Amino acid sequence: MSLILGLETSCDETAASVVKDGQTLLSNVVSTQHDLHKRFGGVVPEIASRAHLQRLWPVVCAAIDQAKVDLTELDAIAVGNRPGLIGSLIVGASAAKALAWSLGIPLIGIDHVQAHLYAAALQDTTAQAPNPTPHPSPLKPLFPALGLVVSGGHTSIYKVTSPIEMKLLGRTIDDAVGEAYDKAAVILQAGYPGGPNLDKLAQQGDPAAHKLPRPMLGPDSLDFSFSGLKTALLYATRGHPLPRNRPRNPSTKTVPNTPRSGRGNKPTFARDASDLTQQQRADLAASFQAAVVDTLITKLRRAIKHLSDSGPRPNALIVGGGVSANSLLRQRVQDFGQRESIPVCIPPLDLCVDNAAMIAGLAHTKLVIGDIDDLSLPVIATTAMV
Numbered sequence: 001m002s003l004i005l006g007l008e009t010s011c012d013e014t015a016a017s018v019v020k021d022g023q024t025l026l027s028n029v030v031s032t033q034h035d036l037h038k039r040f041g042g043v044v045p046e047i048a049s050r051a052h053l054q055r056l057w058p059v060v061c062a063a064i065d066q067a068k069v070d071l072t073e074l075d076a077i078a079v080g081n082r083p084g085l086i087g088s089l090i091v092g093a094s095a096a097k098a099l100a101w102s103l104g105i106p107l108i109g110i111d112h113v114q115a116h117l118y119a120a121a122l123q124d125t126t127a128q129a130p131n132p133t134p135h136p137s138p139l140k141p142l143f144p145a146l147g148l149v150v151s152g153g154h155t156s157i158y159k160v161t162s163p164i165e166m167k168l169l170g171r172t173i174d175d176a177v178g179e180a181y182d183k184a185a186v187i188l189q190a191g192y193p194g195g196p197n198l199d200k201l202a203q204q205g206d207p208a209a210h211k212l213p214r215p216m217l218g219p220d221s222l223d224f225s226f227s228g229l230k231t232a233l234l235y236a237t238r239g240h241p242l243p244r245n246r247p248r249n250p251s252t253k254t255v256p257n258t259p260r261s262g263r264g265n266k267p268t269f270a271r272d273a274s275d276l277t278q279q280q281r282a283d284l285a286a287s288f289q290a291a292v293v294d295t296l297i298t299k300l301r302r303a304i305k306h307l308s309d310s311g312p313r314p315n316a317l318i319v320g321g322g323v324s325a326n327s328l329l330r331q332r333v334q335d336f337g338q339r340e341s342i343p344v345c346i347p348p349l350d351l352c353v354d355n356a357a358m359i360a361g362l363a364h365t366k367l368v369i370g371d372i373d374d375l376s377l378p379v380i381a382t383t384a385m386v
């Protein structure tokens with residue numbers, strides 16, 4: 001049996017969790033910083049790291065209290081040490097090192113992207129869990145599996161052979177899917193945080209209202225590109241940019257966070273999302289969401305064929321990362337799994353977005369095989385999963 005305390009501070013969630021035997025959550029505490037970053041429309045790294053510094057110890061104490069364990073009962077301290085914002089990662093890693101050293105127990109560094117794929121194996125029985133449903137099976141019989149990570153920083157497909165062994169099959173060549181959602185939410189003035197708000201707006205709209213591109217990058221490619229889709233949404237919302245030499249009219253509008261054209265000037269448009277009705281904005285959101293999800297599903301189908309042509313067919317599809325909370329994606333991957341006769345493992349909603357339970361859970365696999373770190377554990381901005 002193992003009891004592991006996990007810490008997660010890679011971006012804008014300060015989180016701590018105690019997990020038993022790599023599967024059962026005894027606590028799962030997440031302090032989100034959305035309130036701090038909202039007025040900037042995105043995460044400000046310096047604000048994020050300072051907030052982690054203030055919040056981490058109270059969050060750790062809450063996780064220990066809720067788990068009803070004593071610090072001295074812990075077998076290891078795990079921390080997400082890559083990828084992420086460097087200043088934010090340093091806060092979590094420093095705290096993890098101090099705890100591991102003072103308790104005299106192993107320190108285990110965890111790749112955040114790998115941890116997202118592990119989240120589907122966790123069983124959330126804490127009082128805070130939205131639907132405390134036990135997960136049906138451990139991950140082991142599901143390997144080799146196909147893994148899809150969809151988050152704010154990553155959109156990647158992997159061949160997964162164990163919780164810590166995976167081979168990259170395809171990834172985004174520009175925006176990550178969560179990033180595309182966040183930018184689409186800015187275009188549609190859907191508010192912050194972008195992804196969940198756009199998801200809600202899309203549920204009131206008609207996905208066939210606008211024909212937006214499904215970027216495929218060639219007939220066999222397993223890579224993704226979402227920047228063209230984002231621009232198509234921008235033009236569908238605001239019309240095409242006005243010619244640059246046309247005299248500026250006070251009623252024309254520029255938009256924050258959209259690509260600059262020419263030498264420094266932001267493009268000018270005749271309208272913005274505030275000129276549209278709620279239904280028109282919802283139709284655009286639904287059309288965007290349909291294009292994103294169609295693209296992801298097509299790539300999954302290709303990846304299954306690719307793996308089946310070159311070796312064993314995957315036994316399961318494992319999905320993780322913040323965008324796996326998306327309502328349409330959740331429904332479409334389940335339909336896909338049924339059609340392809342492949343079991344789908346997707347985390348419960350509270351474990352899709354950043355959390356420390358996935359960090360503590362995955363650390364069990366490493367502890368069992370003695371794959372532990374020392375106090376020289378570095379923090380690294382990029383994932384090892386490339």
Ligand code: KG4
Nearest residue numbers: 151152153178195196322323325326353354
């Ligand atoms: O995994 P995550 O919490 O952080 C990273 O590792 O990046 O993912 C955050 C991303 C954000 O871009 C957020 O907008 C997106 O996940 N997201 C969603 C939804 N919930 C979160 N995107 C679409 N629909 C959602 N329901």
Ligand code: ZN
Nearest residue numbers: 151321322354
């Ligand atoms: Zn994440």
